[in-house]
Amino acid sequence: MFYIGIDVGKRHHEVGVIDEKGQPIGKTLRFENSKSGSEKLLEFFNQHQLAPDNSVIGLEATGHYWLSIFSFVHKLGFKTTVFNPLQSDSLRNFYLRKTKNDVKDAYLIAQVIRIDSPDETPFIKEDLLKLRHLERLRYSFVDQVSDIKRKVISLLDQVFPEYEQLFSDTFSKSSTEVLMNYTLPEDLLEIDPQELANLLQEASNGRYGESRALKKADQLRESTLNTFGITIGTDVFKLQIQLLLEQIQLIEKHLKEIEEVMIEISNRQKHYLTTITGISDVTACVILGEIGSIDRFERPEQLVAYAGLDASVHQSGDFNSSNTRISKRGSPYLRRAIWQAAFVASNHDPALSLYYQKLRKRGKAHGTAIGAVARKLTHIIFAILRDNKPYEPRPQLDT
Known part of the structure; x- marks a missing residue:
């Protein structure tokens, strides 16, 4: 099996290949983000006899520049994984920290694919x-x-x-x-x-x-x-x-x-997001557009991190801050939509409003409580999209 890493840039990409032992195969190739560049990449694949049945591809989601190259290799039939740099798991982080020599990013991405064997990234639907x-x-x-x-x-x-x-x-x-x-x-x-x-x-x-x-x-x-x-x-x-x-x-x-x-496009998706108090038709559109396929996420915590609603803890030496704030990394559009929905749900949803009030009684500030509701709401969104079932508030549960 061969592992192909593509380092994505605005005008140029770089591709490198390694084998099952992690050894580089030939040199990396720099190619333009254009039709002629894609033909050059295809020649590179043929030169090294790389095919969908003996190779997998990894690339990082750099801005919006990754989409065209992702579409190209997806049409060729390659199993491809797109990494959001903020979603990198512990093994990938470990590998990055232990890298001391000047390894090209293309090889590094290929190594991550080889070591971690991540799931294939579903191709985003046209409507989404x-x-x-x-x-x-x-x-x-x-x-x-x-x-x-x-x-x-x-x-x-x-x-x-x-x-x-x-x-x-x-x-x-x-x-x-x-x-x-x-x-x-x-x-x-x-x-x-x-x-x-x-x-x-x-x-x-x-x-x-x-x-x-x-x-x-x-x-x-x-x-x-x-x-x-x-x-x-x-x-x-x-x-x-x-x-x-x-x-x-x-x-x-x-x-x-x-x-x-x-809304017309969203209604074709047959989702149940609007069964959640606080999520309007427009908000549901934002959530669907930003998440794409829920299959990209294995756990709700990954979706929370993607929205930048995970806690950011400040720690230095013996100092460990007791105040935590959301990381504000990931998709600002998704975070904005969920935060706005959480604000409404905190006042009107049977279950989430009780959760908000409980946090306030414990002395949590308004913003902190809304952030906690937003994270819980993200878990609900994950479950609804995964199971394709409407939301059922359960205020009787101890939250």
Whole structure:
């Protein structure tokens, strides 16, 4: 049996081969991350008579650069294992620590495959790959919206600092419509109160009744008379606010489109993640996209580590910190989704809310308790995906 290690890079990869005794076979090959490079790799395989029935391949998941080479060797029929550097087991770590000479990474990866004989990495399904790209794009848009909103608030604080107190949500449909049409205090003074009330009624789809809309219009006008905002360069502030609000509207339109496609793809997977309190359709999409195949993980602890929710203990010499924090390694998208779900579950799930309350009574801080709920929730997610069964809360159990 031959063991093939591929060190993955952005533009170039390097491949090396060892035999059953761990001895290198020939020299390593450096090839481009391109079609011509893949043909060069195939020639390398043929040169050393490497085939799916006499060889296994290992490579590390470096960024997103590993996917194309993984797809290529998978189509050739090779048993291939993709390593997440954070999921390396104790034997691999032992081997790395004992390596003193300048062993090429390709040979090192091949040695790990030879010594540990890890399971084959399942090829990610097309739908799950689509989900991964869509949910990551969605998160980038969500963060963009949050950043733009902070900029709008900063501008309003300068030209109309009282405005933020007038609406429970500065970016509600009613408030946004007011800001788009009458951005500055002087703009509001020029409009008839009844006309402003009509705008509020229409923008709120009738949630503002006539009397309430008139009252809100009067409040707006009164605030403009007593505003302490700046009065120079206001035309530029007005332009900035309006353009930023337009950006928010456009991105939120894109978010809606992305989420519709995500949910449509997710529903084809026949999963039971949404039976868990706190996991919405969108959150389930993130979890499915980030995990891929649950067969990648043998134990729930591995999934916890992959999400970066495992504890990070600080120890040095005789000092051993009593405060532990989550490692925050692994997939930040998966960690973010599970953490948000844990926050909801801590308040509403029959079992997990009791677990959260028990931790709080023991003196645990809110964040520490949420982290513990997130880890327990990850165990539940692992079981649901592994067994393909819905979640059944068991609050009677001593957790």
